[in-house]
Amino acid sequence: MHSKKVRIITVFAAFTCLLWIFGLGWTVKDYLIGAAHSAYSPPAADESAAQTNELKIIALGDSLTRGTGDIEGKGYVGYVTDQLKKEGLDVSLINLGIKGLTSERLAEQIKEKEIKRQIGQGDIILMTIGGNDLFLGGQTLTNITDDSISKLEEAYLSHLKAILADIRAVNTEATIYLLGLYDPFNEFPEGALTSKTVRGWNSKTMELLAEDSKAVFVPTYDLFQLNVNDYLFTDHFHPNEVGYRLMADRVAALITSGGGPR
Amino acid sequence: MINLVQNEMTKLLGKRRFIIISVIILVLLSMFTYAQARQAETIKERLGTVDWRTELQQKIVDWQNRLSSAGQWREQLQIQIEQSQYYLDHDINPSEPGAPTFIRGFVENSAELFLPLLIMIIAVDLVSSERSMGTIKLLLTRPVSRFHILLSKYIxxxxxxxxxxxxxxxxxxxxxxxxxxxxxxxxxxxTGFKVEGGELNISEVRLVSQWQYIIQQFGLAWFISLVVGTLSFMLSILMRSSAAGMGTMLACLIAGAILSNMVSSWTSAKYLFMVNLGLMNYVSGTAPPIEGMTLGFSLAVLAAWMLGSLVVSFAVFMRKDIY
Structure with missing residues (x-):
């Protein structure tokens, strides 16, 4: 190797060495000794959403929205989207569902800035909520009294009201589809009682939604009423893919016939 | 002295190790960039948008869904969620598309294992190869002290x-x-996220430009590599065979990667050098492997190991019988 070339490389390596020492020193100064806090003001966000023809679906809610129990993990939301795509619509989906979400936590989630922004851009809002409020992981089942149920119901309805108000505050146009509860326990000994409770719960939800002309209550109770075990996942709580498809058929039909493409 | 260093550089460059290293980096880089480009495409397809906010929000929701089944990763995940939420709330894109963001992620992920491995290729036979080839005798017959010879090698x-x-x-x-x-x-x-007792502390969060952040990262990567290089250097003096040195060093590095994930209850492990190689994590604000470790602590431990191995290297080399 040429000695001049080696010299150049050596000198260059020495320079890079200095550069890295400088970087290390800078890190030590910033992180160990402490850096001046620079005040930060966020840049003006461009709120202008790109205008496209696509149908924006925002899915909110609990494990049903997430798709727990579905082999393909799509849930009813995924099947609805699939069906709409098959109809030739240009659909985009944002699924914000979180397992185990209660109406209280959904009301909190919906207050987040970014969630609001996304809801504001949505054309269709799909929601499942309330199942975790009512069933509390199976606890409610063991001691149903009218008193305890009405307490849960009251809290749920007030949260739902807040959720709807928050959605309408950022988006007055979108159609909201709220899927009702079904009774996964109706073949249990206490089935008659839980069914009655779910029916009452659903009718109150429906009444609340009736105040908003663009909010649609989609019943699922009847879908699961007969042969409930055929439509439930092995956890005996969440729907399986057949159950999800039944739910999706109903929602997709509603979207294509009415509140869909405008 | 300068001539000695140049002599060593000539030998190193003559071995063409730098070319091998460059080729390795090139191959890996093309794989990673391709993978990342594909990933961006898939996300765009899935969400139907290129808006980073939508993407980040989706990530947060996905993480929240994983929380209930995360087990021991729960804490880490929680911190990740909070951090991303902070980015979102302040309207800052954590991964602005472009070369700098890629470099930032690449350095962060390679500093602990990949870069040290590359350095090992150079350092591990620096002295042992001279012994196995017999050229060390020629070197030592020169009218310079052994100290200077080793120093020139280290420089x-x-x-x-x-x-x-x-x-x-x-x-x-x-x-x-x-x-x-x-x-x-x-x-x-x-930057400046701190993890204390499994909670994310955002009181000292501040804003830096990406180029500044990258230079700092490279400084840390350089230090990590230097520590590993110094340890390999010591092994090349202690061990006759380069393969043995390489094996030992590799075992240490891999042990470090594994240990970092499971030592949280063995607190004295924090004095091992391999557990401290994750300097980048302090800067990016993820939980340290053992509660109570900080950037200053890790830097000090690594510096102590480096000094120790230097002392051993020089002491052994100056006393060793060469035959």
Whole structure:
């Protein structure tokens, strides 16, 4: 190797060495000794959403929205989207569902800035909520009294009201589809009682939604009423893919016939 | 002295190790950039948008769904969620598309294992190869002290480490600028997240430019590589065979990667050098492997190991019988 070339490389390596020492020193100064806090003001966000023809679906809610129990993990939301795509619509989906979400936590989630922004851009809002409020992981089942149920119901309805108000505050146009509860326990000994409770719960939800002309209550109770075990996942709580498809058929039909493409 | 160092550099460059290293970096880089470009495409397809906010929000929701089944990763996940939420709330894109963001992620992920491995290629036979080839006798018959000979070798090592890091940076810049574009050097990066008792502390969060953040990262990567290089250097003096040295060092590095994930209850492990190699994590704000470790602590431990191995290296080399 040429000695001049080696010299150049050596000198260059020495320079890079200095550069890295400088970087290390800078890190030590910033992180160990402490850096001046620079005040930060966020840049003006461009709120202008790109205008496209696509149908924006925002899915909110609990494990049903997430798709727990579905082999393909799509849930009813995924099947609805699939069906709409098959109809030739240009659909985009944002699924914000979180397992185990209660109406209280959904009301909190919906207050987040970014969630609001996304809801504001949505054309269709799909929601499942309330199942975790009512069933509390199976606890409610063991001691149903009218008193305890009405307490849960009251809290749920007030949260739902807040959720709807928050959605309408950022988006007055979108159609909201709220899927009702079904009774996964109706073949249990206490089935008659839980069914009655779910029916009452659903009718109150429906009444609340009736105040908003663009909010649609989609019943699922009847879908699961007969042969409930055929439509439930092995956890005996969440729907399986057949159950999800039944739910999706109903929602997709509603979207294509009415509140869909405008 | 300068001549001695140059002599060592000539030998190192003559071995063509730098070319091998460059080729390794190039191959890996093209794989990573391709993978990342594909990933961006899939996300765009899934969400039907290129808006980073939508993407980040989706990630947060996905993480929240994983929380209930996360087990021991729960804490880590929670911190990740909070951090991302902070980015979102302040309207800062944590991964502004472009070459700088790619480099940032690449250095962060390679500093612990990949870069040290590259350095080992150079450092591990620095002395042992001279012994196995017999050239060490020629070197020692010169009218310079053994101390100076070893010192010149060590300086050559420091220079090579710096050069490798530079080659690494340069190549990743060229390739990622070609793939993702050159924009985003001034993009803001949030730093100063601290993890205390499993909670994210945001009281000292501040904003730096991405180029500044990258230079700091490279400084840390250089230090990590230098420590590993110094330890390999010591092994090349203690062990006759380069393969044995390489094996020992590899075992240590891999043990470090594994240990970092499972030592949280064995607190005295924090004095092992391999557990402390994750310097980047302090800067990006993820939980340290053992509660109570800080950047200053890790730097001190690594520096102590480096000094110790230097002392051993020189002491052994100056007393050793060479035959």
């Amino acid at each position: 050559a090592l420091i220079l090579s480490v710096s050069l490798v890091i530079f080659i690494f940076g340069l190549l990743s810049y060229i390739i990622s600028a070609f793939m993702f574009g050159n924009q985003g050097w001034a993009a803001p990066v949030l």
